[in-house]
Amino acid sequence: MSGIIAGFWGLVAFRFVSKLVNSGQFSGDSTSYFRFTVVGLLLVSILVPTATGASMSARNEQVQGTLEYLASQPVPRLALGLSWSAYGFIESSVIAIIVAVLTVMIGFNVAHIDIPVVIATIFLSIVIFSAIGNLGAALVIMLQQGMSLVAGLLSVVVIISGTLFPISEFPSWIQAISHLSPLTYALEALRSALLTNQAPTSIAKDLAILTGFALMLMPLSSFGLSRAFRVAQRKGSLGTY
Amino acid sequence: MVAAPPNDSVGIEVRELSKRLRGKEVLGSVNLVVPRGTVCAIEGRNGAGKTTLVRILATVMSPDSGTARINGYDTESHGLAVRRSIGVSFANERSLYWRLNAYQNLQFFGRIAGMPKASVAARSTLLLEELNLTAVADGQVARMSTGQRQRLMLARALLTEPVVTLLDEPFRGLDDDGIHLLKRVIARLKESGNTVLVVAPMIRGLDWVADSMHRLEGGVIRTIDKSESDGSASELS
Numbered sequence: 001m002s003g004i005i006a007g008f009w010g011l012v013a014f015r016f017v018s019k020l021v022n023s024g025q026f027s028g029d030s031t032s033y034f035r036f037t038v039v040g041l042l043l044v045s046i047l048v049p050t051a052t053g054a055s056m057s058a059r060n061e062q063v064q065g066t067l068e069y070l071a072s073q074p075v076p077r078l079a080l081g082l083s084w085s086a087y088g089f090i091e092s093s094v095i096a097i098i099v100a101v102l103t104v105m106i107g108f109n110v111a112h113i114d115i116p117v118v119i120a121t122i123f124l125s126i127v128i129f130s131a132i133g134n135l136g137a138a139l140v141i142m143l144q145q146g147m148s149l150v151a152g153l154l155s156v157v158v159i160i161s162g163t164l165f166p167i168s169e170f171p172s173w174i175q176a177i178s179h180l181s182p183l184t185y186a187l188e189a190l191r192s193a194l195l196t197n198q199a200p201t202s203i204a205k206d207l208a209i210l211t212g213f214a215l216m217l218m219p220l221s222s223f224g225l226s227r228a229f230r231v232a233q234r235k236g237s238l239g240t241y
Numbered sequence: 242m243v244a245a246p247p248n249d250s251v252g253i254e255v256r257e258l259s260k261r262l263r264g265k266e267v268l269g270s271v272n273l274v275v276p277r278g279t280v281c282a283i284e285g286r287n288g289a290g291k292t293t294l295v296r297i298l299a300t301v302m303s304p305d306s307g308t309a310r311i312n313g314y315d316t317e318s319h320g321l322a323v324r325r326s327i328g329v330s331f332a333n334e335r336s337l338y339w340r341l342n343a344y345q346n347l348q349f350f351g352r353i354a355g356m357p358k359a360s361v362a363a364r365s366t367l368l369l370e371e372l373n374l375t376a377v378a379d380g381q382v383a384r385m386s387t388g389q390r391q392r393l394m395l396a397r398a399l400l401t402e403p404v405v406t407l408l409d410e411p412f413r414g415l416d417d418d419g420i421h422l423l424k425r426v427i428a429r430l431k432e433s434g435n436t437v438l439v440v441a442p443m444i445r446g447l448d449w450v451a452d453s454m455h456r457l458e459g460g461v462i463r464t465i466d467k468s469e470s471d472g473s474a475s476e477l478s
Contacts, residue, residue: 065335072299074325074354074401083353233303236262236296239333 004095008102011038038108039191040163042100043122046092047129047183048154053088054081054133055150058140059241067141068239071229081137081225085130110194117193117203124210125186131217138221138228144241157181162188182213251313252277252405252436253298258307259460260293267293269460271307275453277404280427280437282444284465285457291440292332294457295409298438299329311405312436328403332410334390339383343374343393346382347400354401361400368396373422387414395426405436412441424450 018034058081061067070080100108132150139146160174161167161183167175178184189206232238253275260268267290275281285291296302297309300320308315314322337346344365351361369378372392377385382393391414398406411423428450430437439447444454454465 064338065333066338068296068301068333069329069331069336070353071301072324072327072329072331073350074321076321230303233301236260236293236302238301239296239331 004098004102008099011041011099011103011108012106014038014041035108035110035195036166036191037164038100038103039194040187042096042103043125043187043190044158044163044183045099046089046096046122047125047186048158049088049092050085050126051088051129051133051136051154052147052151053086053091054084054130055136055140055147057084057087058137059147062140062144062241065239065241071238077229078134078222078225081134081221082130084137085133088133089126089130112194114193114203117189117207120207121186121189121193121210124207124214125182127214128182128186128210128217131214131221134221135217135224138224141225141228141238142231144237157183160184161186182210185209185213250277251275252279252311253281253438254308254310254313255294255298256308258294258297258304258309260290260297260302260304262293266460268297268304271457271460271462273455273462275436275438277312277436278431278434279452280431280439280447280450281453281455282447282451283438283440283455283457283462284442284444285440286442289457290460291457292409295329295331295407295438295440298323298407299327299331300324326403327405327407328398328401329407330391330394330398330409330411332413334387334394334414337382337390337393337397340381342381343369343378343385343389343396346393347397350397351400356401364400364402365396368399371426372396373418388416388419391415392419392422395423399426399430403435406430406438408437408439410441411439412443420446 014034014037018032018037058067061070071077132154136146136150139149160170160178161181162178163183167178167184170178185206189203189210192203192206229238251274253273255271255273258268258271259266267288271290271294273281273283283291283294293302297304297316298311300316300323303317308317310316311323312326314326316323338349341349347365347368348361351365352358356364366375369375372395374389374392374396377389382390385393391411395408395411398408408427412420415423424447427437427439427447431450431452439451440457444451448454448467451467454467455462456465
């Protein structure tokens with residue numbers, strides 16, 4: 001419940017902030033900045049808990065003392081990592097859907113909906129952020145710390161990827177970095193699918209890049225998690241925190 | 242639970258196993274063979290390496306050298322197959338979810354082990370009854386006594402009907418009734434063809450059910466003649 005209230009309250013604030021924004025690509029329509037931020041914040045509100053959920057769950061299991069026993073269970077270690085991400089994803093998705101419905105009541109509307117693109121973008125983003133989450137969980141398992149590193153990195157990614165401001169407003173060097181973030185392409189694709197009538201080739205390019213990130217990060221996170229368990233097994237640290 | 246094992250006659254096999262932790266040798270060169278369907282008990286002082294041995298067999302710790310096999314499966318190269326064969330109870334009551342009740346703990350672990358919901362429910366009810374936990378099954382684990390948690394950890398270890406059971410200090414916190422109950426369970430497991438490894442500071446009350454008894458000392462295992470335990474049986478009776 002607190003998640004729903006916090007999410008909704010944040011968007012209400014941006015509803016009023018948007019009335020002050022009347023420049024650049026948002027000029028002429030007081031709701032356009034609001035719509036821009038709603039899409040960004042809703043996507044981020046699903047993806048960030050998906051990524052941080054894995055490292056948080058791994059750390060909780062470590063501190064509770066259940067991690068070692070879980071590792072002795074007849075289940076692949078990668079499945080453990082995915083289940084940790086899934087918990088954050090499911091919880092945050094339910095919250096995001098409720099907040100999205102409430103947001104319509106305060107003026108959010110979409111120009112059109114390209115459902116296949118929306119589904120593909122969200123699916124690819126979840127795969128990517130689950131993989132990032134598993135890399136975070138790997139750090140926690142290996143080093144018994146790393147949660148704050150993951151959270152800090154994600155907060156930077158959220159800002160530079162254009163969640164709250166178009167990346168065109170950033171200095172050129174930040175814009176260059178933002179193109180290394182998968183969230184940049186996810187936001188561009190989702191906004192194109194909901195708010196603008198962008199050329200299909202532009203959306204296809206974003207989806208192709210997201211697919212590339214997913215294909216690169218999935219095996220990397222699988223390797224990372226398996227390696228982390230190996231290191232912890234060698235150190236004998238699965239049962240300690 | 243497990244597909245045809247590569248070795249039919251040996252339940253647990255350990256060869257030249259060594260492990261150092263934080264610069265200290267915990268296991269020197271441990272050798273152990275436990276035939277299938279037998280009970281093996283290992284005693285040793287605190288810090289002798291008993292838990293380290295169980296952890297290696299349970300695939301949550303890697304040896305520095307040597308090999309450990311469960312039903313012929315190497316713990317390093319066939320970890321998942323090993324984990325499908327074993328049921329383990331570590332000497333760590335924090336390995337339970339304390340905010341859940343006994344029944345929910347069994348449900349959770351049964352489900353992640355891939356058991357169908359109905360099987361977990363039936364098996365949980367049976368084990369909770371056998372281990373005299375039915376009356377407290379609905380209460381949070383946090384409110385249980387140490388002995389009750391110990392019995393719950395045993396129930397969890399037996400949930401998937403493993404072919405090899407590893408019990409690390411299973412007598413800890415148990416009262417006389419609990420000890421008798423545990424011994425009965427070990428005897429039942431043996432009758433049903435299970436391979437059981439018990440490690441504890443004292444194992445002398447297990448001489449009537451154990452097929453082999455050993456002492457882990459100075460990083461190596463030596464076999465104890467059962468007669469060595471005569472007269473000390475009261476310690477675990």
